[in-house]
Amino acid sequence: MLISPGPALSSATRGMSDATRRMDVAAHNVANVSTYAFAPLRADGSQGPVGSMDLVSELVDATMLAPFAYTANATVARTAAEMQRALLDIRA
DSSP states (O other): OOOOOHHHHHHHHHHHHHHHHHHHHHHHHHHHTTSTTOOOBOTTSOBOOTTOOOHHHHHHIIIIIHHHHHHHHHHHHHHHHHHHHHHHHHHO
């Protein structure tokens, strides 16, 4: 039975991309919160209503959630790469 790390690596890559996007959106929202008639961005690409931003949630996303999600997904990617190397060593 051959176990492929492809799905794990693909999923981890998407997870790191999502964490990066969340960090970028949170940074944009925090930087622009005091702008007149500011409508916050959302990680899915949409915009919220004017004045609907929750500064605390944005700061938590930017300083805790996004970095932890990125780190967790990077760990999965590293493990998938190690698994692939081990499988190639076995087959060689």
